[in-house]
Amino acid sequence: MRTDLAIEAFETAVEEQLIQDRPVDNGVQITEDKIDDFTLSKVVISKSAEQTLGKKEGHYWTLEVPQLRTQDEKWQKIISQSLEKVIRQFLPLSQVSAEAHVLVVGLGNWQITPDSLGPLVCENVFITNHLFQYEPHAVQEGFRKVSAIAPGVMGLTGMETSDIIHGIVEKVKPEAVIVIDALAARAVERIHATIQISSTGIQPGAGVGNKRKEISFESLGVPVISLGIPTVVDAVTITQDTLNYYLKTLGQKKRNQGKPSNSLLTSALPGSRKLTEDDQPSEEERKLYLGMMGELEEDEKRQLLEEVLAPLGHNLIVTPKDTDLFMEQAANVIAMAINSALHASLSNGQGTTVTH
Structure with a gap:
């Protein structure tokens, strides 16, 4: 099964009767919340369910945002505001304080469109670490140290991405890492319509069968939050x-067949x-x-x-034929949400981004 989404791993386990569809005695807890106009599914996987689901122990939150596929700027802003709220809730869950220095890592190959989400997000993240170091007097209250790096992929660098990030963490010493990556999904309807955030880090390429060394607390020594959007699905x-x-x-x-409503013009329209x-x-x-x-x-x-x-x-x-438009839009939404969630001065505290 090719998927990076914990919610799909749970659904598959239920379908194959490997686990019961109930949050009792199965090592999985799943709840649903509403964030503005969107559904937020919260999956908690215990140690006992790791092998069954193929997912590490930890928290996996999935925000369902089908409007992300539209080219409507209004929805982009609404989604970014909702995602900001989700990130703000998730940071304390991963033991990331309000003042912690955060390193944003954009995984993926910027030369391949459906894999370019991470690098595109890094281009729009509000970077402040150098200001704290060289111009501390210019930093206003409400900002924290934020660094960013797009390390590329092994095919471009000849090095394990995990090793590159480990070296940066040892030298720069951030207190937390947020990893952005394009994911693979099992269901077509979740492509460019779902955002997953997890506390377990990430294993680049796992969803497409190209596993690399994982990027996690165990490998870096600091909390690692992964955030991604599924951009590909397999032909099967x-x-x-x-x-x-x-x-x-x-x-x-x-x-x-034979119903009077079936003769109505609107009922014959595709998708009606x-x-x-x-x-x-x-x-x-x-x-x-x-x-x-x-x-x-x-x-x-x-x-x-x-x-x-x-x-x-x-x-x-x-990947969808319009993936270039989707990727640019998704990257902007994620970057705006991260900026507002990490820097209090860029948000009014209600998930609304302030334009400067």
């Missing part, structure tokens, strides 16, 4: 989702009816529509697709 997931949409569409059409699990056809109908594949469970169907696509080299990692 897209194929599986397409088959499911196909089945639900046929099921919905059959269920609504939302597909749900209730639209899933019966087992007999699935077999009729898809033959032998219609009899398979979701995990069996996925395994079959992997067996078909992987040997042919067709299990590609895919």
Whole structure:
């Protein structure tokens, strides 16, 4: 399963009956809050659930922001304000004080668009560490020391990114590290529509099967908060989702056949009816529509697709065609939220960024 999202790892474990869908005696606690217009899912993974979920012990918060895909500046501002609130809540959870020197690390390859989130965020982070060192009289109250680095990837530097960051931490001595990276998702609808923040650091490339040395408290000796947005999904997931949409569409059409509302013009418009699990056809109908594949469970169907696509080299990692616009917008949203969350003088305390 290619995903960096803890919420998806939990959902998959429930689907495969590896864990019960309830926050009792399974090593996982999951709760939901509302942050302004958005849903914030909070997943807490204990030591006992690490192996089952494939995620380290710690806190994983997921902010659902489907409006991030739009090109509406109003939504960019609203999302950044909500994300600021989430980061402000999360910093004390990771033992990061209000005065701590924070190093922002932008992971990824700036030459590859869907992997350029980290470097793009670093370009817009408000840097102050040098001012504290060389012009302390010019620093107003409400600012903290913030440094930033975009270390690139092993293919560009020939060095493990974790080793580069470790050297910087030893020399600069920040009290906390915030790592920004592009993630991989299991569900197409979460691409550029979800923001995850976690207390466990990150293992670069894990979601696309290219694991590098992890960046965490254990490797750096300081608290590490990771923040990312899924930008890619694999071809198996897209194929599986397409088959499911196909089945639900046929099921919905059959269920609504003959209804008077079906003759209305608006009902015939694409996307006018939302597909749900209730639209899933019966087992007999699935077999009729898809033959032998219609009899398979979701995990069996996925395994079959992997067996078909992987040997042919067709299990590609895919990103939306408008990813360049999405990446720039997402980077601006994250940078604004980080700036306001780290520097009290850039926020009014309610999650609203003040324009200077």
